[in-house]
Amino acid sequence: MQNIISDPDQARKHDSGKERKLIGDRGDYFLNRMEGETGANISACYQCERCTNSCPVSHFMDIKPHQVIHYVQLGWREELLKSSTIWICLSCEMCTTYCPNEVDVAEIINHLRNMAAHSSITPKEKSLAVFHQTFLEVLQKSGRVNEFRLMNAYYLKPDILHERIKNKALKEDLLLGITMLRKGRLKLFTPKSRAIKEIKRVYSQTRGEIV
Amino acid sequence: MRLSFYPGCSLEGMANDYARSIDAVFRNLGIDLVEIEDWSCCGATAAHSLSQTMSVLLPARNLAAAEKLGHDIVSPCANCFNRLRFSQNMIKKKVFDIPWPVTGDIRVHDMTRFLAEPARIKSIKERILRPLNGLRVVCYYGCQMVRPPKITGYTDYENPQTMDRIAATAGAQVIDWSYKATCCGASVGIARKEIGESLTRRILQKAQQAGAEAIVVSCPLCQSNLDMIQKDRSKRHTPVFYFTELLRLSFAEHVDPKWFKMHFTDPVPLLRAKGLLS
Amino acid sequence: MGSYLSNPVGKVIVVGGGIGGIQCALDLADTGFYVYLIEKSHTLGGTMARLDKTFPTNDCSTCMFSPKLVQVAGHANIEILPLSRILELNGGPGRFTARVEKQPRYIDEEKCITCGKCAEKCPKKIPDPFNGELGTRKAAFLTFPQAVPLKYALDAENCLYLTKGKCGVCEKICPAEAVEFDQKPEILQIDAGAVIISTGFELALTAQEGEFGYGRYRNVVTSLQYERMLSATGPYGGHLRRPSDEEVPRKVAWIQCVMSRDPARNRPFCSSVCCMHAAKQAVLTRSHEPDTETTIYFMDIRAHGKGFDDYIDRARFQHGVKYRRSMISQVYLNPENENLIIETFDHHLNRKKEEEYDLIVLSSGFKPSGDFIDLAKQLGLVVNSYGFLATEFDEPVATSRPGVFVCGGIEAPKDIPETVIQAGAAAAEASILLSAARNTEIVFDEIPDEKPIETTPRVGVLVCHCGTNIAGVVDIQKVLDYVKTLPHVIFATDFMFTCSTETQQTIVKLIKEQRLNRVVVAACSPRTHEPLFQDTLREAGLNPYLFELASIRDQCSWVHGNDPEKATEKSKELIRASVSRAVQLEPLYESSYRVVNKGLVIGGGVAGMTAALTIADQGFHVHLVEKSDQLGGFARNLKFTLEGNSPASLIRYLSERVTHHPKISVYLKSRLISHAGHLGAFNGTVEKQGESIKIQYGAVIAATGGQPYKPTEYLYAQDERILTQVEFAKRLMEDPSWTGRLKRIVMIQCVGSREPDFPYCSRVCCSAAVKNSIKLKEMNPGAQIVVLYRDVRTFGFKELYYLKTRQKGVLFFRYIPEDKPEVYDENGKLIVDFTDRSSHQNFRVEPDLVVLSSGIRPDDGAKQIARLLKLPTTDEGFFLEAHVKLKPVEFATSGVFLAGLAHSPRFIEETVTMAKSAGQQAMAPFINEEGVSQIPPSACMGCGICASECPAKAISLKHCTDDQVFAKIDALLE
Numbered sequence A: 001m002q003n004i005i006s007d008p009d010q011a012r013k014h015d016s017g018k019e020r021k022l023i024g025d026r027g028d029y030f031l032n033r034m035e036g037e038t039g040a041n042i043s044a045c046y047q048c049e050r051c052t053n054s055c056p057v058s059h060f061m062d063i064k065p066h067q068v069i070h071y072v073q074l075g076w077r078e079e080l081l082k083s084s085t086i087w088i089c090l091s092c093e094m095c096t097t098y099c100p101n102e103v104d105v106a107e108i109i110n111h112l113r114n115m116a117a118h119s120s121i122t123p124k125e126k127s128l129a130v131f132h133q134t135f136l137e138v139l140q141k142s143g144r145v146n147e148f149r150l151m152n153a154y155y156l157k158p159d160i161l162h163e164r165i166k167n168k169a170l171k172e173d174l175l176l177g178i179t180m181l182r183k184g185r186l187k188l189f190t191p192k193s194r195a196i197k198e199i200k201r202v203y204s205q206t207r208g209e210i211v
Numbered sequence B: 001m002r003l004s005f006y007p008g009c010s011l012e013g014m015a016n017d018y019a020r021s022i023d024a025v026f027r028n029l030g031i032d033l034v035e036i037e038d039w040s041c042c043g044a045t046a047a048h049s050l051s052q053t054m055s056v057l058l059p060a061r062n063l064a065a066a067e068k069l070g071h072d073i074v075s076p077c078a079n080c081f082n083r084l085r086f087s088q089n090m091i092k093k094k095v096f097d098i099p100w101p102v103t104g105d106i107r108v109h110d111m112t113r114f115l116a117e118p119a120r121i122k123s124i125k126e127r128i129l130r131p132l133n134g135l136r137v138v139c140y141y142g143c144q145m146v147r148p149p150k151i152t153g154y155t156d157y158e159n160p161q162t163m164d165r166i167a168a169t170a171g172a173q174v175i176d177w178s179y180k181a182t183c184c185g186a187s188v189g190i191a192r193k194e195i196g197e198s199l200t201r202r203i204l205q206k207a208q209q210a211g212a213e214a215i216v217v218s219c220p221l222c223q224s225n226l227d228m229i230q231k232d233r234s235k236r237h238t239p240v241f242y243f244t245e246l247l248r249l250s251f252a253e254h255v256d257p258k259w260f261k262m263h264f265t266d267p268v269p270l271l272r273a274k275g276l277l278s
Numbered sequence C: 001m002g003s004y005l006s007n008p009v010g011k012v013i014v015v016g017g018g019i020g021g022i023q024c025a026l027d028l029a030d031t032g033f034y035v036y037l038i039e040k041s042h043t044l045g046g047t048m049a050r051l052d053k054t055f056p057t058n059d060c061s062t063c064m065f066s067p068k069l070v071q072v073a074g075h076a077n078i079e080i081l082p083l084s085r086i087l088e089l090n091g092g093p094g095r096f097t098a099r100v101e102k103q104p105r106y107i108d109e110e111k112c113i114t115c116g117k118c119a120e121k122c123p124k125k126i127p128d129p130f131n132g133e134l135g136t137r138k139a140a141f142l143t144f145p146q147a148v149p150l151k152y153a154l155d156a157e158n159c160l161y162l163t164k165g166k167c168g169v170c171e172k173i174c175p176a177e178a179v180e181f182d183q184k185p186e187i188l189q190i191d192a193g194a195v196i197i198s199t200g201f202e203l204a205l206t207a208q209e210g211e212f213g214y215g216r217y218r219n220v221v222t223s224l225q226y227e228r229m230l231s232a233t234g235p236y237g238g239h240l241r242r243p244s245d246e247e248v249p250r251k252v253a254w255i256q257c258v259m260s261r262d263p264a265r266n267r268p269f270c271s272s273v274c275c276m277h278a279a280k281q282a283v284l285t286r287s288h289e290p291d292t293e294t295t296i297y298f299m300d301i302r303a304h305g306k307g308f309d310d311y312i313d314r315a316r317f318q319h320g321v322k323y324r325r326s327m328i329s330q331v332y333l334n335p336e337n338e339n340l341i342i343e344t345f346d347h348h349l350n351r352k353k354e355e356e357y358d359l360i361v362l363s364s365g366f367k368p369s370g371d372f373i374d375l376a377k378q379l380g381l382v383v384n385s386y387g388f389l390a391t392e393f394d395e396p397v398a399t400s401r402p403g404v405f406v407c408g409g410i411e412a413p414k415d416i417p418e419t420v421i422q423a424g425a426a427a428a429e430a431s432i433l434l435s436a437a438r439n440t441e442i443v444f445d446e447i448p449d450e451k452p453i454e455t456t457p458r459v460g461v462l463v464c465h466c467g468t469n470i471a472g473v474v475d476i477q478k479v480l481d482y483v484k485t486l487p488h489v490i491f492a493t494d495f496m497f498t499c500s501t502e503t504q505q506t507i508v509k510l511i512k513e514q515r516l517n518r519v520v521v522a523a524c525s526p527r528t529h530e531p532l533f534q535d536t537l538r539e540a541g542l543n544p545y546l547f548e549l550a551s552i553r554d555q556c557s558w559v560h561g562n563d564p565e566k567a568t569e570k571s572k573e574l575i576r577a578s579v580s581r582a583v584q585l586e587p588l589y590e591s592s593y594r595v596v597n598k599g600l601v602i603g604g605g606v607a608g609m610t611a612a613l614t615i616a617d618q619g620f621h622v623h624l625v626e627k628s629d630q631l632g633g634f635a636r637n638l639k640f641t642l643e644g645n646s647p648a649s650l651i652r653y654l655s656e657r658v659t660h661h662p663k664i665s666v667y668l669k670s671r672l673i674s675h676a677g678h679l680g681a682f683n684g685t686v687e688k689q690g691e692s693i694k695i696q697y698g699a700v701i702a703a704t705g706g707q708p709y710k711p712t713e714y715l716y717a718q719d720e721r722i723l724t725q726v727e728f729a730k731r732l733m734e735d736p737s738w739t740g741r742l743k744r745i746v747m748i749q750c751v752g753s754r755e756p757d758f759p760y761c762s763r764v765c766c767s768a769a770v771k772n773s774i775k776l777k778e779m780n781p782g783a784q785i786v787v788l789y790r791d792v793r794t795f796g797f798k799e800l801y802y803l804k805t806r807q808k809g810v811l812f813f814r815y816i817p818e819d820k821p822e823v824y825d826e827n828g829k830l831i832v833d834f835t836d837r838s839s840h841q842n843f844r845v846e847p848d849l850v851v852l853s854s855g856i857r858p859d860d861g862a863k864q865i866a867r868l869l870k871l872p873t874t875d876e877g878f879f880l881e882a883h884v885k886l887k888p889v890e891f892a893t894s895g896v897f898l899a900g901l902a903h904s905p906r907f908i909e910e911t912v913t914m915a916k917s918a919g920q921q922a923m924a925p926f927i928n929e930e931g932v933s934q935i936p937p938s939a940c941m942g943c944g945i946c947a948s949e950c951p952a953k954a955i956s957l958k959h960c961t962d963d964q965v966f967a968k969i970d971a972l973l974e
């Protein structure tokens, strides 16, 4: 009898063709930094995959949540900042809630997203990165976010309109916008906060700063 | 009783109907909601995603304003609630330089939990004029209100009860289901529509499978996502109510169908069929 | 605490009536002490009484347990105090006084005749707690059919009369007038020289936790509920059903590590037994319902015991149990059919997978029972962070209070054999402590005189249902009808469980009334139950050898489960053969002879030395034979333990004591070269450096130990940068500057273990890797450590060290045996290539050093001893104990015992425990030098058949005269 406790599925798929990655060349620097900055005990992870199983969007990610943790342990900063994962993540906190080792996976991913936003790396999910960016721009202009203005500003971003046309979303978006207007769900004008100045200051202070 | 009210941006726009129903319900309950003076946006997912500093500072400004008044804050939006609590948590860690005087000690309630407290349930019960008999609903809480438990303070985060209790008090038949706290994908809903839609559609389908005639929510984004996805009129049609809309309905002697005109999925036929719109 | 030790009390209090407490009580009562067995519930039995079957033999738990219950219930020197708890414990070792509160049963134990009328008529139904609230019982109840004491009780919380003053129907109906509503709690004062805590554990998962929908969804059950669901005495009568609709579940899933290995819930330890428990349940499910699919969701399979991996393999490849290495966060409900949905992520399809199950079993971890914390406080015992009475490695049954010992699940979660072993060790400690008072408090059992028997055979046949084990297959009524037609059969009847305490009373009555002079029981197997029924015969005044057991379960219903007709026929045949043989039986008489009250211990390692001391400290002589020139054995290789203890100082302490002990003769550089005789009177020859010494002994303990496996793989012995864990640990301690220079090392697990030739797990290597990693990190925090493993098996509280290792930044990667790591030298550079099964990536490490976690093999010397003493071994050369569950330190041959690595790989503390247990058992017959009765071995004809067939006792040989055997064969051939 064979004495093998392994997942037969996994046994079948041995990617011998894949390149080998070297372990250990990057030291603990990145791991220590991430643990320090997020306060998350990343190294406690035992790769049980609960996070990935509970994540509603793991199938849209290139590096799965449990792998993110492994990558951080191995110091693979660049791979992580270039991943789609950090943008796809919904911050729904399923992973963090169910991790038996109290690894704050969602916070780690969010922190990587913050890092990526302040790095020179081109985000893999541009439309998402640009959306968040646009949101903050609208915010700092009026202190509050008017949905109509947000959508306008977003569509006018280079590439976004183009992309929307390409994937035929534009027409649908427009129709939706009109219906919303008709139903009174889009308000063209909403009050601004008087604190724009203060907020602008916060905004300009934090932009470009490595969080 | 007096509370600081942090409406959040959506209530001025997309969720204006939510704002109106909140107003009516609190008026009826005799609780004063005082809008936080010159409040500003909490930064939502965008600030969280791009800059931790902003995700702490933006809510902190509102917390500071509320602390001046001293009343507890109540937030109708799951996302705002989550961001305010998150910010408080960080303020207490004292690692951020915050330009406003703020301690983070004031209590921030999500509106459902506030109204589900036993005393409130009692006064709700007293005001019911039109019990929502026969209306079969599921309550959908989404993620931001209950998770992460360490921030939100929910211990029954898999099976939260606040809205269930309120809807049941209003006379609705509340069905238990497993998908109360799954994510609707709001944060990627615009930029990566297909991802958002796949999540929302699933929730809708599970709610229908559980036998719900309507879905009850407490978050503007959950509402609009679940509501707007039901564009295809040929499919089964499940209106999505704010929980305060149901309360308002059950408190009212006279109901104007116009209250529901902002809904994409028109609830009027259902309410008529149940005899709730006379 | 005082010096009562010069004049101690020869009585012991055992708290907790599960298998641990029962075993401990029996061990003590059999070695000259009076025992109070205190149990908080209505009955003895504990967790084991709720199990259906046990692995690896799939033996029925009730069937195994029942004889023990009967023994304990009938023991003259064990006083059972149900419904009781200790309020206060004063005094010290040697002389304790306990204040015990006994709750009312509301039914007089003395008067109750167990007719069951009260339960029948009781109008109040409640969910049955014994069955995990599945199914119901009445407020007047009997916990389970084999309960001890076998007396009904009223449930004070639910009885209508006791709660509301209404009803009272039981009082009116009880024919024995046993119902007493006005019973009050009683306070007792008890003196004892020692106290043993064996309060066991309970499930850590409660419905309030809500995890995985337990308590919310009806078809999510705990592992213990599932045991009840499978059990013949359970809520579904032994048929697999699910709670919501009582339909047969077609897809069942297990979720492992619920409330275990979960630091987030402050449950960071591993519960040790759930992996095997789940495997067993899945196998049983498949045999109950071959069309039901079974899937186990897990992260590491912890099959670290003897034969466990083999069992898992059989579960997978023979029984088709599916294993999915994936941990689940939530269970969802399909509202249409109350099925449950599990969501996982499928790596190969890059897709979320929803799988629907009819039933989900949560393998929940364990915690000390709810009120244990109060007991610990009252007794002044220090518990660990999780409430367990965890112990130290050199004193594995000692608590923080002298004179109070511990065993079983309250020490740490553990399985049945480990509990039994620990119970023996706790008994040993108490027995050593109270040696001076031995035999002072005991009463002697009165055995009725044998009545002369009539010359014509009058055979009584008792057919056992064995729950559904037999009755589920064999048509009992048909068998009975047939049996009644056989010659000489005067009487035949059937019982649900013939071995229950209550039934023994009935049998005694039957023998007397029907004037039976031969008894045939058609039931399970003579292996486990013959002695029990023989005792019953004795009690009825019938010679115990006028008994015959027809094995219609092991040899029939279990084998022909799918062919009831054939099984019924075969049962008839087997019984007919037994009746024929019974007719030929003659009474046999036991005669006394003097026991040599000396022990022989083979092997001078930690096991051998500890066993020797256990015997010698109770005043008996021991010969200790060691083949090498020094004591210490395998443990001499070990530098430090995971918990930071020093094996070297333990060895120093033990060898010092052994060498100077007046009762121990140590033979170094010696071997046992001849051995003959029987229990109580063996003689042998020790060869000591050419000299032959004749010795005599009454019992033998084989503690021949183990040896490290010398790897042939991964360049070991070819490249000096490859070390074993043992060598690595040694170097770590001896050469700090070398340790400080290490930059990067790789550890490879399971080298020479869990391989086709050596399929067992060496149990200690994962902990060794963890231990050495922590040590290296402490000495050289900059060193990077990569551990390549198959399953991390840091069971029990050792899991905490695994966590610590990870927190120190040690990296763990999983490989699979089909794709092992490759270690090679490339231009002087050491390289390790491997594929990680979690990230699905290929990696390379260039370490300074590769450390191999090489396994443990039995010592070479074991073979010679096995031959000489005719001891059975496993394929791998470990000794084979008499019974995996209940007789872990005994051989089938009377008077021969085993301990330590010779049994299977184990930790030092486990070895110490086992050796104490073996020492205690071996010593038992020495107590009463003249009182041991035994059929003289001269009666043995040495036919040899019996040795393999009935390995119980030399006595059995006499019981197999040719006539008797031929009578049976003739009958079968007729």
Ligand code: SF4
Residues within 6 Å of the ligand: A044, A045, A046, A047, A048, A049, A050, A051, A052, A065, A066, A069, A095, A098, A099, A100, A101, A102, A103, A105
């Ligand atoms: S759930 Fe936690 S421990 Fe499990 S893989 Fe994810 S991060 Fe690691």
Ligand code: SF4
Residues within 6 Å of the ligand: A051, A054, A055, A056, A057, A058, A065, A088, A089, A090, A091, A092, A093, A094, A095, A096, A105, A106, A109
């Ligand atoms: S927070 Fe992000 S990674 Fe975690 S479960 Fe939600 S979407 Fe997945």
